[in-house]
Amino acid sequence: MMSMRNRGLRLAGLAFAVGLSLPAAAQDTGKLKAAIEKAHAAPVLTVKGRSEKQERAANPGMTVVMAGGGSQGLPFNGHFEIWKDKEVQTICSAEPIPGFVIYRGKGRDIAQTTFERRPYDLSSLDLDLTTLLDSDKITAALDEADVKSRDDAQTGNRLYLATLPGSLFPKATGPAMHFAPQVLRVEATFTLDAKGQLQSALYEVVRSDPMGSLQQRALSSGGGSITLDGADLEDFEDTTEGARQVYELDYSEQNPSERIEAARKAIETLLGTEHF
DSSP states (O other), X not given: OOGGGSHHHHHHHHHHHHTXXXXXXXXXXXXXXXXXXXXXXXXXXXXXXXXXXXXXXXXXXXXXXXXXXXXXXXXXXXXXXXXXXXXXXXXXXXXSSSEEEEEEETTEEEEEEEXXXXXXXXXXXXXXXXXXXXXXXXXXXXXXXXXXXXEOTTTOOEEEEEEEXXXXXXXXXXXXXXXXXXXXXXXXXXXEOTTSOEEEEEEEEEEEOHHHHXXXXXXXXXXXXXXXXXXXXXXXXXXXEEEEEEEEEEOSOOOOOHHHHHHHHHXXXXXXXXXX
16 A cells, blocks of 8 residues: 555665664765755645554563453554644544544644543554654654665665654653653654655654563562562662564655545534634
């Protein structure tokens, strides 16, 4: 479906994963930043995308017991579409049922879901995409990143690979912040065509796994349990890698679907102009 699913991108992703050496791209990082800024400067930006969660393999012998959470929504994995202009950002699922619409703008943050049994939990999706669609944050992070690039001889595209810092994302706060997964880093692959236009972005958001880390400590202690006091929690900063949330964003077709146009207008009609 998406242009990023070409052989060149898969090869680039493999090279990133196994640590193959790619030519340094410091000299043309500016071209990448300019392409990102140009794409996001459009009066209306439409992006088609896909989200997929990749769980970390559990350690042998580890048993995870989940208590409660019966009413917690399901994480969204699948296809979606984004509409963004100067005032409004709308994200909607490709399918209507089960489906969702997230509307941000004009002083309102609204989520609407349509489901048969259990709703979606859209908090991570909303936070992640809002961050990844912030071109100022992304280009600033590229200034600090080690960017590598290569040409794809088959397509004529240029691929850029970079590891962006977890500081792009806000840290969890509140009483349970020590046990909430934090973003450790973002592994990014950008594709520019022969004209220097942004075609796609692939982001792998790598989060920590504090609960898994504590469980591993308990197993390693021999007693099967550990005790943490307030001082331990203050110093507790987990860097154990947990799940990865992968986002594929296709910028190549700037044609919004009828579904996302209807979804955006439906929310504004539902609430009425007096709410904006």
